[in-house]
Each structure stands twice: as structure tokens, then as C-alpha cells.
Amino acid sequence: MTINQITQVAIVGGTHGNELLGVYLVKKFKQFPELIKHASFETLTLLANPKAFEAGRRYLETDLNRCFNIQDLKNPKLIQYEQLLAKVIYQQLQESRVDFLIDLHSSTANMGFTILLGNDHPFNLHLAAYLCSINKSVKVLQIEPTQENNRLRSICKLGITIEVGPVAQGVLDATLFEKTEELISAILNYLEQWNQNQIANYPSSFTLYYPLESIDFPRNKAGEIVGMIHPNLQGNDYLALNPGDQMFINFDGSVVVYQGKTTVYPVFINESAYWEKGIAMYLTSKQQFNIPN
Amino acid sequence: MTINQITQVAIVGGTHGNELLGVYLVKKFKQFPELIKHASFETLTLLANPKAFEAGRRYLETDLNRCFNIQDLKNPKLIQYEQLLAKVIYQQLQESRVDFLIDLHSSTANMGFTILLGNDHPFNLHLAAYLCSINKSVKVLQIEPTQENNRLRSICKLGITIEVGPVAQGVLDATLFEKTEELISAILNYLEQWNQNQIANYPSSFTLYYPLESIDFPRNKAGEIVGMIHPNLQGNDYLALNPGDQMFINFDGSVVVYQGKTTVYPVFINESAYWEKGIAMYLTSKQQFNIPN
Numbered sequence: 001m002t003i004n005q006i007t008q009v010a011i012v013g014g015t016h017g018n019e020l021l022g023v024y025l026v027k028k029f030k031q032f033p034e035l036i037k038h039a040s041f042e043t044l045t046l047l048a049n050p051k052a053f054e055a056g057r058r059y060l061e062t063d064l065n066r067c068f069n070i071q072d073l074k075n076p077k078l079i080q081y082e083q084l085l086a087k088v089i090y091q092q093l094q095e096s097r098v099d100f101l102i103d104l105h106s107s108t109a110n111m112g113f114t115i116l117l118g119n120d121h122p123f124n125l126h127l128a129a130y131l132c133s134i135n136k137s138v139k140v141l142q143i144e145p146t147q148e149n150n151r152l153r154s155i156c157k158l159g160i161t162i163e164v165g166p167v168a169q170g171v172l173d174a175t176l177f178e179k180t181e182e183l184i185s186a187i188l189n190y191l192e193q194w195n196q197n198q199i200a201n202y203p204s205s206f207t208l209y210y211p212l213e214s215i216d217f218p219r220n221k222a223g224e225i226v227g228m229i230h231p232n233l234q235g236n237d238y239l240a241l242n243p244g245d246q247m248f249i250n251f252d253g254s255v256v257v258y259q260g261k262t263t264v265y266p267v268f269i270n271e272s273a274y275w276e277k278g279i280a281m282y283l284t285s286k287q288q289f290n291i292p293n
Numbered sequence: 294m295t296i297n298q299i300t301q302v303a304i305v306g307g308t309h310g311n312e313l314l315g316v317y318l319v320k321k322f323k324q325f326p327e328l329i330k331h332a333s334f335e336t337l338t339l340l341a342n343p344k345a346f347e348a349g350r351r352y353l354e355t356d357l358n359r360c361f362n363i364q365d366l367k368n369p370k371l372i373q374y375e376q377l378l379a380k381v382i383y384q385q386l387q388e389s390r391v392d393f394l395i396d397l398h399s400s401t402a403n404m405g406f407t408i409l410l411g412n413d414h415p416f417n418l419h420l421a422a423y424l425c426s427i428n429k430s431v432k433v434l435q436i437e438p439t440q441e442n443n444r445l446r447s448i449c450k451l452g453i454t455i456e457v458g459p460v461a462q463g464v465l466d467a468t469l470f471e472k473t474e475e476l477i478s479a480i481l482n483y484l485e486q487w488n489q490n491q492i493a494n495y496p497s498s499f500t501l502y503y504p505l506e507s508i509d510f511p512r513n514k515a516g517e518i519v520g521m522i523h524p525n526l527q528g529n530d531y532l533a534l535n536p537g538d539q540m541f542i543n544f545d546g547s548v549v550v551y552q553g554k555t556t557v558y559p560v561f562i563n564e565s566a567y568w569e570k571g572i573a574m575y576l577t578s579k580q581q582f583n584i585p586n
Contacts, residue, residue: 171401224320231467270465
């Protein structure tokens with residue numbers, strides 16, 4: 001790898017204003033900066049969308065975490081609130097010379113502690129492998145390449161998004177909060193060890209979930225939702241969904257089963273924020289991924 | 294009791310636009326009206342705040358379920374969106390001569406299937422006793438008398454509010470959905486039997502939870518939240534909280550314990566919508582309530 005030293009880390013929370021886990025972790029780190037202090041790099045914290053947080057909403061005008069496409073950032077015609085905010089955040093993080101970024105999210109789906117990989121940079125892959133080796137509850141999920149480039153995390157080549165759940169929007173779950181804080185500490189320790197050239201050995205292989213397609217809720221001709229996640233699927237994120245397994249139960253009592261030909265692994269099942277995007281879940285493939293030498 | 298016949302029932306959902314349980318139960322009943330059809334009374338359904346539902350929010354300008362104070366309904370100066378909506382809903386339900394009203398809500402707290410009693414009318418008490426006798430998961434909670442008169446349910450002397458949880462805002466949980474539908478069926482069957490003078494015997498005693506006080510989150514001098522519901526209390530709605538038990542864990546690691554002198558029973562623990570109201574939970578007393586003859 002051509003990465004020599006990490007010198008400036010950013011921990012971002014509240015990219016979505018009603019995901020309180022990231023908001024209050026950032027507030028905690030601002031209050032107790034020694035928690036994220038390391039010898040070999042600086043760490044800045046950023047509450048990305050404080051106005052959305054104050055309003056108790058994901059965003060005010062448009063989803064901030066879809067505003068970071070580099071063409072959009074340069075487009076003077078894009079002037080919705082979050083489009084402006086994205087431009088300012090981008091400028092700020094560029095000027096701070098951030099070279100590693102953690103973006104904190106929470107989900108109403110049973111995502112556990114998910115590392116979202118935005119690209120296949122070897123540094124990020126090695127970090128994911130390391131985190132899997134020390135914490136068996138960590139899952140690694142690739143973001144669809146077509147989507148990655150509009151995310152806040154894409155500002156920076158190195159870094160990850162963390163998705164934690166299940167937790168309702170507008171709520172703090174102390175258990176998830178503490179475990180996420182531990183995960184962030186582990187990441188910062190890894191960066192420190194990297195800088196010191198003291199990384200311990202770990203397997204260069206991990207389980208990677210790769211998105212295949214998104215699945216919408218059942219709808220009628222008018223586009224209205226007419227069914228729910230089936231109780232047998234609810235909360236089963238990252239578990240096998242086999243051909244013929246129940247996916248949805250409709251209000252008329254009928255059941256929609258998975259029609260695919262191969263086993264898949266759904267994630268973001270019943271994520272509240274994805275209703276408006278027409279996504280009831282993503283189907284993923286599960287593979288053992290070996291980091292190339 | 295002086296009640297002879299119930300002739301017009303209203304089932305209301307979406308009083309809070311992001312509580313999808315009620316929204317989609319009402320949509321289901323509109324689509325399949327035979328599910329709520331009875332011989333001795335009419336049942337109308339009402340999606341109370343469709344614009345808030347479309348926006349994915351509890352309300353647009355102010356909490357609709359705090360707008361039904363009769364003085365407020367008559368006050369021409371109150372013209373926020375939900376204040377106007379309340380006036381129109383009140384007019385509509387009055388004109389329909391609704392004499393029994395069910396208002397459907399969901400909660401991020403572990404409220405199970407809670408019957409919220411707005412007043413101590415014997416008819417409502419008997420219904421609560423009946424529901425407890427046929428469904429052991431039903432809990433009965435009194436609304437604080439000072440608060441009751443601004444609720445939508447207060448339009449009508451007879452009726453109850455149903456609070457179901459835990460479920461995130463903006464999400465449907467199929468299991469809770471189906472059990473709530475069963476509970477509504479049981480209520481309508483009770484009304485039918487009442488009208489036919491064919492109510493079976495049931496104990497005239499039930500467990501009643503009565504609100505004592507609301508408890509706010511720990512805050513600093515600037516008013517910012519500095520702690521979370523303690524993991525040992527999270528999800529423990531309706532369970533005993535004893536003097537010295539853990540209530541909150543602060544971001545500095547310190548723990549806030551319950552300082553009261555008697556055992557209480559917290560409810561609405563970590564209800565997302567109550568953050569803005571400065572309520573982390575309500576403490577209640579638990580009593581065996583005998584309906585007066």
C-alpha cells in the first residue's frame with residue numbers, strides 16, 4: 001500500500017439528524033477529547049447537520065448523505081439546504097486535510113455493527129479484516145459502487161461508514177452506544193498501530209456482503225404500500241433467505257415469497273428511512289473475501 | 294350505566310403521521326370494511342393527519358393530539374396547521390354522532406398493548422376489565438387528568454386510546470399489526486355484545502397503572518442531554534423500579550439511580566416523540582382497581 005501515515009482523522013455524526021447514536025457520540029467526544037486522542041494523528045469531530053438534529057428529522061430539504069457527488073458539489077445551481085451544507089462540509093474537511101473519515105449512522109433494521117465499505121482500497125479492506133478478527137459481531141457490507149460517490153464518506157479515500165441497529169430514530173440505546181464507542185476506539189487504535197508500524201497479525205480474509213438489488217414493498221396500482229415485512233423475515237438481517245421463503249405479508253392475508261433461484265442475505269430490512277426511497281430491504285451475496293497481496 | 298346503545302364507532306389512525314401502525318390499520322379497514330362491520334352499529338375510519346403521514350413526520354406544525362381542548366377548538370386565533378385540522382376533525386366526528394372512539398398509536402417504548410383510559414367512565418372501565426380478562430398482554434394506563442382534555446380521544450365520552458410498542462417510527466411491524474387488529478376486533482365484538490345485552494361475565498377488577506410524574510433526561514446547565522436510559526431499565530416498561538435502581542447512564546460514566554422512597558412502574562421509557570417534551574419516562578403506581586358497582 002502507498003499509505004504511509006494517517007495524520008488527520010474525522011469522526012462525523014448526525015449526517016442524518018434523527019440518528020442520535022452518532023450525534024451524541026460526537027457530543028461526548030467533544031466533551032471528553034482525551035477519549036479519541038492519539039500520539040500520531042489528530043482527530044476532529046463534526047456534527048454534520050445540527051439543524052436537522054434540532055428539528056428531529058433526517059434532513060430538512062434533501063438527504064445530506066446523497067449530496068457529495070463531486071459534480072454536485074461544484075454545481076452552483078444546487079442550493080437546497082443540505083446541498084449547501086455538503087459544499088461547506090466538503091470545503092471544511094478538505095482544508096483540514098482529513099485523510100481518514102468515520103461516518104456514524106444508525107438503523108431501525110437489525111444491522112448489528114456494520115462496516116460499510118465505500119471502495120476497495122486495500123487500507124479499508126485490511127481495517128475491515130482486522131475489525132472482524134477482534135469483534136465477531138462486526139459485519140462488512142459493500143456499498144453499491146454506483147451509490148458510493150454521493151456519500152459524505154466519499155470525501156476521503158480512506159475510511160468507513162458504521163451502521164448500528166436496531167434502534168428507533170430519535171432514540172439512544174445505551175448498549176449500542178457503548179459498543180459503538182468501543183468499535184471507534186478499536187479503529188483509532190488500529191490507525192495508531194498502523195502509523196507506528198506495529199499492526200499485529202490478523203487473517204487477511206473476511207466475510208463480505210455484496211449488494212445485488214433492492215426490493216420494494218408490495219404496492220397496488222396507485223403505488224400505495226399493501227404489505228409488510230413478513231414476521232419470519234423481520235430482524236433477520238444477514239441471515240439466509242432461500243427460494244420460497246416468506247418475504248412480505250399483504251394486508252389481504254396473502255404472502256409474497258422470495259422468487260429468486262439462489263440463497264441471498266437481506267440487509268436493511270424495514271429501515272424506516274428507506275420507505276421514502278422505495279426500499280424494503282437490500283438483497284446481498286455472502287462471500288469469503290481474500291484481500292489481494 | 295346510562296349508556297344504552299353504541300350506534301356510531303370511529304377508528305382513528307395517523308393522529309401522529311409517523312406512527313404507521315394506525316395509518317395502515319385504517320387503510321386496511323377502508324379497503325376491507327367487512328372486517329369492522331357489525332349488525333348493531335356503524336364504524337367509520339379516519340386517517341387523521343394524512344399530510345403528516347406523507348411527510349413521514351409526527352406533525353407538520355404542532356402535535357395534533359394536544360389540540361383538542363374545547364377552548365382551543367373554539368379559539369379563532371389558533372391557526373397552526375394541526376390546530377385547524379383539529380377543528381375540522383372535531384366538527385366531522387360531532388356531525389357523524391360518534392359515540393365510541395378508538396385512537397391508534399404506536400410507541401418506540403416497550404408498551405406492549407396498552408389501553409389508555411382518558412376518563413373514569415364506567416363503560417370504559419368495564420371494557421378495560423373485559424380486555425384484560427381475554428388478553429393477558431393488555432395493560433391499562435390512566436392518562437393524567439390534566440392532559441386528557443386536549444387529546445383527540447376526548448372528543449367522545451366513550452372510547453380508548455391504544456398504544457402499541459416497541460416499534461420504530463416510520464416502520465410497520467407485522468406481528469404487532471396483527472395483534473392490534475385482533476384487539477380492535479375484540480373491542481368491536483364487545484360493543485356488539487353490549488348492544489345485544491349479551492356480555493359474558495368477566496372480573497370487575499383489573500391492574501391499573503396511574504401516572505405519578507414524568508422524569509426528564511439528565512441535562513447540563515445549558516439544557517443539553519448528558520445521559521441515556523440505563524441498559525438495565527431499557528425495555529422494562531411496567532416492571533418495578535425500586536429505590537436505588539439504575540435509571541440513567543451519563544456520558545461521563547456516572548449512573549443516576551432512582552431516588553424515590555417507594556416502588557414505581559415506569560412507562561413510555563425512551564419514547565422517541567417525548568424527547569422534545571422533556572420526558573424520558575413516566576413513573577406510575579400499580580394498583581388493583583375494582584370497578585364501583
